Amino acid sequence: MEELSRKERRKLLREQKKSEKQNQKVFVNLKKLFITLFGCLVIGFFGFKVYKWATAPVPTVSGVSVEAKDDDWIKGNKDASITLIEYSDFQCPACKTYAPMIKKLSEEYKDNIKVVYRHYPLPQHKNAKAAAYGAEAAGKQGKFWEMHDLLFEKQEEWSNEGDITEKLSIFAESLGLNKDEWRADYESQEVKDAVNADVTLANMINLSSTPTFLLNGEKITIRNYEDIKSKVEEKLKSN
Template sequence: MKALSKPLLVTTAVVVGVVLAGLVVFLFSKAQAPDPAAAEVVSADSHVLDDAGDDAVTVVEFLDFECEACGAYYPVVEDLRQKYAGQITYVVRYFPLPGHFNSTNAAVAAEAAAQQGRFEDMYHRLFETQAEWGEAQESRAQLFRRYADELGLDMSAFDAAVSNPETEQRVQADFEEGRALGVGSTPTFFVDGQPLVIERWNDLEVAVQAALQR
């Protein structure tokens, strides 16, 4: 089976074991693909973790909360955000892979938290607990609800958001736009609108440094 894009390649043997174990790529029918001309790397409702202003370098990550490769890159991303605070705008978009049973459930939980202004809190919680629920073959929606409760969210509003079809549609909109942009695996990064091929742990930082120097 062919994929939309080449899988994530990492030269270090240890990294290969971690990243490729969580990497999933897949094939879609071209007849069902959205119009690439209408796709935007950042949409009006994209979740911005760090906003450094109009002149900043913009990094966009299409991610799947259940993806082990995304989980492996999570601390790399957090270090990058801290190191380049005030210099980069960091944007997160959903790309739940079909092969992960709870990827959409996790994204819906994050989006429900976002409706209360708590996206980043849920973003952190989902990655920090990924080992507890990732690869489960049954719904972990109740576990995600518990996380929301522990974060102090309004649970009536959270439950209403989770059950509202528009919440999942918001997740799906990111997914479809990602497909139109050529995203086929996670994590996929764009730096100032250009897709980045990751081969080494520091490729993202190298790309950010190069963009800052332009």
């Protein structure tokens, strides 16, 4: 085999280096192109998510908006795309049965769902409206959900009594609330208006029983915990 001269070897080396630079340049350009395309995909994906959220239709029932409001009692992630609204009555035995189930759901899916409680004290439950006032008044001191749980837990203790104001006051004290402030709020028109606003909206969407659940604006029936859990999972997959 004929040995290359020094001049030929230098020429060959220059050509090899030139080829390597060209290959490196192609690689760098491909890398930049890949990064750009990947960035576009990421921006497009999140942009679509934001667009989908921003343009999503407002949940309605019977043509009436039922989306969560800033002054609603909310558990979970207030920015979640899944909303479970419960219209409930503190004197309703069925509502008491569902209360632990909804509480468990709000804890298990706290990052993915907002659970909204709205009052719908039924006329046949003589103490339901007073209990709703008591919970609203507790909410003025940041203890709505604590009073909510206590009212259901001790439902048998107050549901068949006459005037339950004193019983509710004892509950408020047990939660560490200022009794005088609680009593003033309990008797205030502001608290009564808050409860009545929920009732008015419930009547506008033709509710007639408790508990009634709306999942992203759609009335649903819940048989047990696994049932509501599966419905939430379906919504999560579709988002």
